[in-house]
Amino acid sequence: MFQYNEKVMDHFANPRNVGEIVNADGVGEVGNPVCGDMMTFYIKVKDGKLDDVKFKTFGCGAAIAVSSMVSEMAKGKTLEQAMQISNKDVAKQLGGLPENKLHCSNLGADALHKAIENYRQQHKEI
Amino acid sequence: MENKNFIYLDNASSTKADDRVIEEMLPFIKEHYGNPSSVHQAGADVREGIENARVKVSELIGANPEEIYFTSCGSESNNFALIGIAEANQSKGRHIITSAIEHLSILNPLKDLQKKGYEASILTVDKDGFVNPQDIKKAIRPDTILISIMHANNEIGTIQKIKEISEIAKSAGVIFHSDGVATAGIIELDVNELGMDALSFSSQQMYGPKGSAALYVRKGVRIKPFILGGVQEKGRRAGTENAPGIAGFGKACEIAKLEMKSINERLVILRDKLIKGIMDNIKEVTLNGSMESRLPGNVHVSFEYIEGESIVLFLNMQGITVATGSSCASQALKVSHVCTSIGLSQATAQGSILFSIGKYNTEADIEKVIEVLPPIIDKLRKMSPLYKG
Known part of the structure; x- marks a missing residue:
């Protein structure tokens, strides 16, 4: 319970950018309910940049906080920059995560990258 | 933690020690610190305290004091028994029968025994x-030596047809052990009436301290020592x-x-109020577990x-303490085997x-849960990719 720091608890209790984007330019889904975590990221791209990022997450406190942090970090970045965001960066931005939570939190950046790849597949010229 | 808004609803995990229990313990920390095995007076005083307690522990379950073995926790009692x-x-056979929803302190030593050549039927x-x-x-089977079935399940609260x-077990001449950690001191339990040959039970689930538990072993039942010394x-x-x-x-x-x-008469009312409040x-x-045969304080x-x-x-942010069987919350990162x-x-x-729910909970506690829970569930569902409602 008291394994999460204040920053993680803040992103868990007040997650940023929760929701879906209707007519999203890219959608990325990772995880499944069996392992306990599932995330879907939605992106809107404008001029090669992430104009909007939203997510929906089924999972523990860490999973929700990670999703929130990823969405914040990604917004406004170019696709290349967003692809550089690693799961480690996210954990670092959150001020660290408990050891046994790292695995379920690794999904955050993966889901974002999947959404970007999904966008790129539809827009091969970029 | 001890603020007036703190609502403790994890009594199946551990309970707040009763003040009268703490009073009883203090002399054995402050004054009577001798080794109970010593022959001097300082030892004898401690020995007397232990033997007095053994009588009270045996009386709770209708046993004789000499059939009680003190241990350090419910898990130890279960390991010891199994x-x-x-x-x-083992000269009579090496087959053991148990159920899939037993505590891990039964299922894990059983796996170990299986590696050593024992066979198990896990029902x-x-x-x-x-x-x-x-x-x-x-x-x-002809080689079945032990049946171990818990009295009630600690998670879903179902009380078995013990x-x-x-x-x-008796008619087949097989020893019957029961894990009574969730029931002893909580509901009526008489080892003779229920036909138990061995029973694990623990203090921390009945408003006593942690680090104290017992194994009842019926006179005549053979059991190997657990700690040698x-x-x-x-x-x-x-x-x-x-x-x-x-x-x-x-x-x-x-x-x-x-x-x-009298505690249970009150707990059943609180339990049913909480169930109704959640369902409505x-x-x-x-609601998991049996509604007809359920522990008085259990809402799963x-x-x-x-x-x-x-x-x-x-x-927890609202001061309410509960437990979950989710994999994320478990150290083993596995979802509760009882739930599956x-x-x-x-x-x-x-x-x-x-x-x-435990004896210190009030109606106001339950009302508070019923008030704060629906918006929490709603908020999380709106965040979930699985929820389409």
């Missing part, structure tokens, strides 16, 4: 968590006795025996589309919450 009885009786349970006594009858099971606990569990813990355990048993009935105010939620529910640790965290054994899907099991 391994000790299996090894002491499935129905959707309410009942072991079918007829399944036990069918599983018995008498039927023990009669089957001196002659404490008749040589079957060596090591200096936890005198303060044992004194507290004795007091907890004495209080439980006297007050159990939240959609797509399942599964909320669809969301994960348990998140629910626990949000409730009663047929819940992995996804549904992830959203399981146990509210375990």
